[in-house]
Amino acid sequence: MSTPSQTSLSYRDAGVDIDAGDALVEAIKPFAKRTMREGVLGGLGGFGAMFEIGKKYKEPVLVSGTDGVGTKLKLAFMLNKHDTVGIDLVAMSVNDILVQGAEPLFFLDYFACGKLDVPSATDVVKGVAKGCEQAGCALIGGETAEMPGMYPDGEYDLAGFAVGAVEKSKIIDGTRIKPGDVVLGLASSGIHSNGYSLVRKIIEVAKPDLNADFHGRKLADVLMEPTRIYVKPLLALMAKMEVKGMVHITGGGLVENIPRVLQDNLTAVLNKDAWTLPPLFQWLQQHGNVADSEMHRVFNCGIGMTVIVAKENADAAMADLQAAGETVMRIGEIREREQGQAQTVVI
Incomplete structure (x- = not known):
């Protein structure tokens, strides 16, 4: 028969520090406050976050998405760099x-850890707030879970959840795309948040000095460059002209993501000479001896977002996006799909 403990046990004895959790909430409140926008009802701390959809929509459709940062976090732990992964999460x-x-x-x-380290957790959530500011959305809630024994010391996991709205008549689903339309590519800021298991394997094999200069910056900083958020320039473009399709280039690269917006009878023919593979991707390919086909399936290869517009709107779209600070390239066109042809072809 077990003997009752003679010591009065607390949650802290079990590895959970309630005071640290409270300290984190107080530390992040000013950063969350900067993300507030019209529609937010209440603030942080409630059991549920409330948001009122404005009257600008006649038939509002809610669009939701969830994702994480993946094994890019492992690199963040190794480098003790936590201030940018929150931007990745939002992006x-x-x-x-x-x-x-x-x-x-x-x-x-959602921030989960074994033992809460308030300074690093604050850095993470500050990054989340910064990403929300870039996207124009409000950080209106979240969860910090301290779970002893679930994660190694110094490690954590992240998940994010975004909700947006679109007028029902203005949903972009690719059904208006037709042969002759132009595919524009918006430059990525770097690797973004996909393919880091391969990145880490290449680092393991190549053993580079991560503090060494890489085209004017530390290699570590280039590897950790946060995902670019394309929201504001593209919302502005949609207000000016018809955008027939957009593709966020994540896992699967260009070749597996573009088909997600194409009808079965269409294919996107991309010209690989339309843009230069950025130095970081050249470095990864060289040091990992990665085949071209694998590069195209794993990484964005310098294109973080594609936009499909009518041929007659292509020049104006490029000019608008460039004026908004984007680097834009005309990377391909939509054609009738031939028998047995892939839906994205890189030539």
């Missing part, structure tokens, strides 16, 4: 719902 979801024409309205985050 992965808001860029996804954007491609259906939705304006991101609000965001919630």
Whole structure:
């Protein structure tokens, strides 16, 4: 028969520090406050976050997305760099719902760890708030879970949830895409948040000095560059002209993501000479001896978002996006699909 403990046990004895959780909430409140926008009802701390859809929509359709940061977090732990992965977290979801024409309205985050380290957790959530500011959406809630024994010391996991709205008549689903339409490519900021298991394997094999100079910056900083958020420039473009399709280039690269917006009778023919493979991807390919086909399936290869517009609108779309600070390239066109042809062809 077991003997009752003579010591009065607490949650802290079990590895959960309630005071640290409270300290984190207080630390992040100012950053969350900067993301507030019209529609938010209440603030952080309630059991549920409330958001009122404005009257600008006649037939509002809600569009939601969820994602994480993947094994890029392992690199963040190794480098003890936590201030940018929150931007990645927001980007992965808001860029996804954007491609259906939705304006991101609000965001919630989930932060799970074994033992809560308030400074690093604060850095993470500050990044989340920064990403929300870039996307124009409100950080209106989230969850911090301290679970002793679930994660190694110094490690955590992240998940994010974005909700946006689009007028029903303005949903972008690719059904208006036709042969002759132009595929524009918007430059990525780097690797974004996909393919990091391969990146880490290449680092393991190549054993580079991550603090060494790489085209004017530390290699570590280039590897950790956060995912670009394309929301504001593309919402502005949609307000000016018809955008027939958009594709967020995530896992699967160009070749597996573009077909997601194409009808079965269409294919996207991309010209690989239309853009230069950025130095970081050249480095990864060289040091990992990665085949071209594998590069195209795993990485964005320098194109983080594609936009499909009518041929007659292509020049104006490029000019608008460039004026908004994007690097834009005309990377291909839509054609009738031939028998047995893939839906994305890189030539």
